[in-house]
Amino acid sequence: MDLQTIRVELQASPYPVIIGSAALLSLGDQIRGLGFKAGTKVLLVTNAVVEAHYGASALQSLSEACLDASTLVIEAGEDQKTPATVGLIHDAAFARRLERGSLIVALGGGVVGDMAGFAAATWLRGIAVVQVPTTLLAMVDAAIGGKTGVNHPGGKNLIGAFHQPRLVLIDPSSLATLPEREFRAGMAEVIKYGVIGDPELLAELEASGPQLASLNTLSAELLQRILVRSAAAKAKVVAADEHEGGLRAILNYGHTLGHVVETLCGYGTYLHGEAVGLGMLAAGEISLAMGLWSASDQARQRTVIAAAGLPLAWPALNPDAVLACLQGDKKVREGQVRFVLPTGIGRVEIRSDVSEATIRSALASCA
Amino acid sequence: MDLQTIRVELQASPYPVIIGSAALLSLGDQIRGLGFKAGTKVLLVTNAVVEAHYGASALQSLSEACLDASTLVIEAGEDQKTPATVGLIHDAAFARRLERGSLIVALGGGVVGDMAGFAAATWLRGIAVVQVPTTLLAMVDAAIGGKTGVNHPGGKNLIGAFHQPRLVLIDPSSLATLPEREFRAGMAEVIKYGVIGDPELLAELEASGPQLASLNTLSAELLQRILVRSAAAKAKVVAADEHEGGLRAILNYGHTLGHVVETLCGYGTYLHGEAVGLGMLAAGEISLAMGLWSASDQARQRTVIAAAGLPLAWPALNPDAVLACLQGDKKVREGQVRFVLPTGIGRVEIRSDVSEATIRSALASCA
Ligand SMILES: NC(=O)c1ccc[n+]([C@@H]2O[C@H](COP(=O)([O-])OP(=O)(O)OC[C@H]3O[C@@H](n4cnc5c(N)ncnc54)[C@H](O)[C@@H]3O)[C@@H](O)[C@H]2O)c1
Ligand SMILES: NC(=O)c1ccc[n+]([C@@H]2O[C@H](COP(=O)([O-])OP(=O)(O)OC[C@H]3O[C@@H](n4cnc5c(N)ncnc54)[C@H](O)[C@@H]3O)[C@@H](O)[C@H]2O)c1
Ligand SMILES: [Zn+2]
Ligand SMILES: [Zn+2]
Numbered sequence: 001m002d003l004q005t006i007r008v009e010l011q012a013s014p015y016p017v018i019i020g021s022a023a024l025l026s027l028g029d030q031i032r033g034l035g036f037k038a039g040t041k042v043l044l045v046t047n048a049v050v051e052a053h054y055g056a057s058a059l060q061s062l063s064e065a066c067l068d069a070s071t072l073v074i075e076a077g078e079d080q081k082t083p084a085t086v087g088l089i090h091d092a093a094f095a096r097r098l099e100r101g102s103l104i105v106a107l108g109g110g111v112v113g114d115m116a117g118f119a120a121a122t123w124l125r126g127i128a129v130v131q132v133p134t135t136l137l138a139m140v141d142a143a144i145g146g147k148t149g150v151n152h153p154g155g156k157n158l159i160g161a162f163h164q165p166r167l168v169l170i171d172p173s174s175l176a177t178l179p180e181r182e183f184r185a186g187m188a189e190v191i192k193y194g195v196i197g198d199p200e201l202l203a204e205l206e207a208s209g210p211q212l213a214s215l216n217t218l219s220a221e222l223l224q225r226i227l228v229r230s231a232a233a234k235a236k237v238v239a240a241d242e243h244e245g246g247l248r249a250i251l252n253y254g255h256t257l258g259h260v261v262e263t264l265c266g267y268g269t270y271l272h273g274e275a276v277g278l279g280m281l282a283a284g285e286i287s288l289a290m291g292l293w294s295a296s297d298q299a300r301q302r303t304v305i306a307a308a309g310l311p312l313a314w315p316a317l318n319p320d321a322v323l324a325c326l327q328g329d330k331k332v333r334e335g336q337v338r339f340v341l342p343t344g345i346g347r348v349e350i351r352s353d354v355s356e357a358t359i360r361s362a363l364a365s366c367a
Numbered sequence: 368m369d370l371q372t373i374r375v376e377l378q379a380s381p382y383p384v385i386i387g388s389a390a391l392l393s394l395g396d397q398i399r400g401l402g403f404k405a406g407t408k409v410l411l412v413t414n415a416v417v418e419a420h421y422g423a424s425a426l427q428s429l430s431e432a433c434l435d436a437s438t439l440v441i442e443a444g445e446d447q448k449t450p451a452t453v454g455l456i457h458d459a460a461f462a463r464r465l466e467r468g469s470l471i472v473a474l475g476g477g478v479v480g481d482m483a484g485f486a487a488a489t490w491l492r493g494i495a496v497v498q499v500p501t502t503l504l505a506m507v508d509a510a511i512g513g514k515t516g517v518n519h520p521g522g523k524n525l526i527g528a529f530h531q532p533r534l535v536l537i538d539p540s541s542l543a544t545l546p547e548r549e550f551r552a553g554m555a556e557v558i559k560y561g562v563i564g565d566p567e568l569l570a571e572l573e574a575s576g577p578q579l580a581s582l583n584t585l586s587a588e589l590l591q592r593i594l595v596r597s598a599a600a601k602a603k604v605v606a607a608d609e610h611e612g613g614l615r616a617i618l619n620y621g622h623t624l625g626h627v628v629e630t631l632c633g634y635g636t637y638l639h640g641e642a643v644g645l646g647m648l649a650a651g652e653i654s655l656a657m658g659l660w661s662a663s664d665q666a667r668q669r670t671v672i673a674a675a676g677l678p679l680a681w682p683a684l685n686p687d688a689v690l691a692c693l694q695g696d697k698k699v700r701e702g703q704v705r706f707v708l709p710t711g712i713g714r715v716e717i718r719s720d721v722s723e724a725t726i727r728s729a730l731a732s733c734a
Contacts, residue, residue, distance in 0.1 A: 083454060094521035122489070125514065125527040126610075147492065154461035160492040161528060244492075 004224070006231045008144065009239040013164050017144055017231045021220065023171040024057050024132065028065025031103065031130060034166055038066035041098055045089055045116040046107040047076040050134050053177050058107050058132065069105075070096060074115060078267060081111050081151045083159065089119035093127075103128045103166075109135035109182075110142035114160075117148035121163030131165045134174045136186025137273055140193070140230035141251075143168045145238040156267070162243055170231070172223050175215050180309075183215055185273025187308040188254070190226055192280065193233040195301055196253045199346035201229045205304050213309030250348050253340040254280035260325045264317050277310035278366070280342075285362035286354055287341045297345055314366040322363060323356060371591070373598045375511065376606040380531050384511055384598045388587065390538040391424050391499065395432025398470065398497060401533055405433035408469040410459055412483040414443040417475040417501050420544050425474050425499065436472075437463060441482060445634060448478050448518045450526065456486035460494075470495045470533075476502035476549075477509035481527075484515035488530030498532040501541045503553025504640055507560070507597035508618075510535045512605040523634070529610055537598070539590050542582050547676075550582055552640025554675040555621070557593055559647065560600040562668055563620045566713035568596045572671050580676030617715050620707040621647035627692045631684050644677035645733070647709075652729035653721055654708045664712055681733040689730060690723060 003020035018030060031042070042062055046055055051073050062069035072092040074085055093104070106116035106129060113131050120129035131143035146164035149157030175183065194202030204225065211217040234251070241248040258279030261270055270278070284298040306312055326337050336352035343349050370387035385397060398409070409429055413422055418440050429436035439459040441452055460471070473483035473496060480498050487496035498510035513531035516524030542550060561569030571592065578584040601618070608615040625646030628637055637645070651665040673679055693704050703719035710716050 083450060087450060090519055090526060091521075094519055094525060118489075122485075122517075122526050122528055124525060125516075125529055149492075150489075152457055152461055154458075158461060158491060159457060159489050161489055162492055 004228050006228060006235050008164070008235040010164060010242055013166075015164060015166055015168070017168040017170065017235060019170040019172070019224065019227050019231060021171065021173050021224075023169050024054060024174060025061055027058055027105070027130075027132065027169055028061040028063070028067055030167060030169060031062070031067060031105075032065045036067065036101075036103060036128075040067050041096060041102040042067045042069040042105055043089075043092055043096055043098060043102070044069055044071045044105045044107055045112060045119070046071065046073060047112055048073050049076055050108040050112070054107060054134060054174055058105070062105070074112065076111070078111060078151070081114060081149070083150060085115050086119050086122070086150060089115060090123060093119065093123045098123065098127060100124055100127060103130060105130045105132060106143075107132045107134065108138070109133065110138045113138050113142050114148045114150065114157075117146075117163055117165070118150050118159075118161055121148055121161040126163060128166045129163065131168045133168070133170060135178055136175060136183050137189055139170045139172075139227055140186060141189045141234060143170070144231060144234045146242070147244075164242075168231075170227055172220070172227060175223075178215070180214055181271060184213055184309045185271035187212055188273035188277040188280070188305070188310055190230050191301070191304050191308065192251075192253050192276065193230050194304070195280065195342055195345060196233075196250050196340070196348045197346055198229060198233055201226070201233075202300070202304065202345050205307070206300065208307075210307050210309075212304075212307045249338070249350055250340050253342070253348055254283055256326065256337065256339055257282040260322050261315065261317070263325055264321055265315055270311070274311050277305045277308075278314055281305065281312065282314065282362055282366050283339060283341055285365045286339060286358055287343065289358050289362055290341070290354070292341055292343045292349070297342065300345060301342070314363065316367065317363075319360050319363050323359065326359070371595050373595060373602050375531070375602040377531060377609055380533075382531060382533055382535070384535040384537065384602060386537040386539070386591065386594050386598060388538065388540045388591075390536050391421060391541060392428050394425055394472070394497075394499065394536055395428040395430070395434055397534060397536060398429070398434060398472075399432045403434065403468075403470060407434050408463060408465055409434045409436040409472055410456075410463055410465060410469070411436055411438045411472045411474055412456060412479060412486075413438065413440060413474040414479055415440050416443055417479070421474060421501060421541055425472070429472075441479065443478065445478060445518070448481060448516070450517055452482050453486050453489070453517060456482060457490055460486065460490045465490065465494060467491055467494060470497060472497045472499060473510075474499045474501065475505070476500065477505045480505050480509050481515045481517065481524075484513075484530055484532070485517050485526075485528055488515055488528040493530060495533045496530065498535045500535070500537060502545055503542060503550050504556055506537045506594055507553060508556045508601060510537070511598060511601045513609070514611075531609075535598075537594055539587070539594060542590075545582070547581055548638065551580055551676045552638035554579055555640035555644040555647070555672070555677055557597050558668070558671050558675065559618075559620050559643065560597050561671070562647065562709055562712060563600075563617050563707070563715045564603075564713055565596060565600055568593070568600075569667070569671065569712050572674070573667065575674075577674050577676075579671075579674045616705070616717055617707050620709070620715055621650055623693065623704070623706055624649040627689050628682065628684070630692055631688055632682055637678070641678050644672045644675075645681055648672065648679065649681065649729055649733050650706060650708055652732045653706060653725055654710065656725050656729055657708070657721070659708055659710045659716070664709065667712060668709070681730065683734065684730075686727050686730050690726065693726070
């Protein structure tokens with residue numbers, strides 16, 4: 001399949017998202033195509049699982065393009081997304097004598113992408129980074145847009161920086177080894193793009209039915225289209241609002257309540273995408289209760305989430321705890337909880353007038 | 368004396384540098400004037416020495432302006448400019464529940480400014496910072512321009528970010544308690560501005576003669592003019608080249624060779640400004656050897672550096688070590704050492720064609 005390119009049209013630093021099977025084999029050439037000269041130092045950051053599957057291909061592509069690459073393997077897992085891990089990447093950057101013109105390549109899921117991205121943002125006050133996401137979630141979301149996050153003992157992603165990549169390279173064939181549960185979780189973000197802004201994408205997801213739940217049943221063509229449309233959706237929002245001043249908030253659809261699920265159930269009980277699926281369902285219930293959208297649209301959303309094999313039933317959480325957690329959420333502005341609420345398939349509104357009673361009744365409908 | 372304002376004319380985020388005696392007492396009002404509402408959380412970061420002298424005034428001004436301020440005292444000293452100190456500021460930001468709309472105020476020298484600035488750059492992906500410099504060096508250089516740096520075991524300022532302050536507030540009266548040697552070191556950066564771009568400033572420094580060497584002998588009017596002209600010089604270069612793509616390199620005048628002195632003599636032997644003074648003298652000798660400027664201009668530069676009470680004689684360094692150190696400097700591009708060389712009082716050029724022999728002979732003239 002040919003490679004397709006979506007451009008993230010930022011004024012200061014536009015960059016391409018290149019998508020297609022075997023894209024990984026072109027990594028080195030694509031980097032040279034950006035203007036990096038032969039001999040440029042490249043620090044490839046990855047974790048052991050991803051390294052075992054794709055490290056050799058990536059390194060070979062970099063070497064064949066005459067880039068001076070070496071690998072740093074960090075530990076896998078959300079609990080490694082710490083300042084200490086950033087320190088290890090900085091140490092490697094120093095040991096390899098990375099210069100202003102050098103490059104860090106992140107090969108892995110969102111954890112590797114965030115760690116390598118933040119380390120690049122803060123080494124020599126910012127060196128170039130290329131994102132090569134290998135999870136569905138990272139492909140459609142984390143790798144695009146320049147947000148990087150590091151966890152603080154007080155909360156997820158409290159530390160971070162905006163640092164746009166120079167290139168995002170998405171090779172769908174690297175999903176072959178991804179655990180199915182991770183794949184399904186990533187699909188929640190794809191569904192999100194459909195609901196917030198792309199009715200055609202949502203229709204296509206609906207049409208494919210339970211195929212969605214596994215890479216094995218999804219055609220390569222459909223996967224490619226999903227990746228391209230998702231990247232395009234994210235690119236459009238990012239280009240309009242690079243630093244999350246306004247519009248970008250719509251990407252938080254499903255995330256405010258999803259975050260509550262993640263927090264109250266303990267990180268790890270639900271994968272992020274699973275919690276986002278639950279959050280979208282709850283946001284839909286709020287919309288329904290407020291008369292903002294129809295029961296049939298909520299049913300469509302629910303059917304797609306079900307087809308993707310994502311959980312549908314909210315965990316048994318104490319509503320008081322949910323409300324307290326919402327108040328503590330960092331998306332809160334001046335005491336008002338802001339919700340991204342669907343008003344139709346492909347349309348959302350940001351509302352801060354959701355009453356406590358509405359939230360309680362929506363939660364009851366979700367159980 | 369009235370407050371004077373210099374604007375740093377950045378497209379995305381212009382900001383004022385406010386200069387004048389008793390400016391500190393207006394800190395809270397100035398912050399409110401930027402649009403921060405009553406009740407905004409402010410984390411005042413300082414060190415124990417500065418806190419003892421100016422902490423109460425700063426806090427009082429913040430409280431009187433109805434800002435919700437509290438203080439974090441970090442340890443003084445260059446050896447505290449570490450990721451661990453950044454972590455302490457992040458911990459305080461969390462403990463105080465700083466939000467996107469909150470503010471960090473840096474009250475102190477360049478170390479406090481860099482630490483607080485970097486912590487602000489990386490908390491919640493960037494919250495506002497106000498710089499209140501209390502050393503001459505920080506007033507004329509570190510606090511303006513948005514560069515922040517954190518030391519890595521491998522070298523100074525290897526970690527960092529660009530993060531422009533929302534306001535720089537300079538109160539010359541806070542220099543009253545600064546050790547004289549620190550004051551003189553800061554004067555080296557003032558002389559730098561004269562040589563690289565402001566012949567009138569240099570003439571004024573010349574005219575004031577040995578007054579320059581101490582705050583006690585300098586008139587308040589001249590100090591104010593020095594601060595205003597230096598801030599204006601820095602602001603102009605920063606506005607033209609926010610991220611050090613080109614022009615901003617001229618601010619490194621005296622720094623390439625100064626850095627060698629700092630490194631080879633061990634950090635702490637010479638203060639940064641003292642090393643910069645030596646670096647300017649050596650750069651002048653290189654210019655002289657290359658026929659780029661005159662012996663009389665070099666003599667003028669030397670006289671002003673002497674009047675400021677700065678060291679004039681290079682330490683006895685092995686020239687081979689100096690050359691090796693220059694090669695390892697991060698200002699090196701593709702193997703060529705780039706020097707900022709004076710071509711007249713108020714004019715510099717960036718050259719990467721300085722031969723090893725020229726460097727050796729310039730060093731010999733400096734001893
Ligand atoms: N920066 C952003 O804009 C942004 C957006 C969304 C999420 N995130 C962050 O991303 C992280 C979640 O990302 P994630 O879901 O990719 O998790 P992850 O990076 O932890 O990857 C999930 C698991 O899959 C493994 N893995 C990755 N690729 C694989 C492959 N091709 N084959 C086999 N195993 C593979 C990983 O080793 C890991 O165990 C969170 O930390 C989140 O905060 C960031
Ligand atoms: N970010 C930039 O653009 C930039 C530019 C230049 C230098 N810097 C950094 O700045 C640092 C040097 O700054 P500095 O020279 O201000 O050093 P500093 O911050 O260490 O201050 C020097 C000493 O003076 C004390 N002090 C500060 N103000 C005082 C006052 N009013 N009265 C009494 N004592 C006072 C401090 O406690 C300290 O002991 C270096 O780390 C350097 O890398 C940054
Ligand atoms: Zn998400
Ligand atoms: Zn300096």
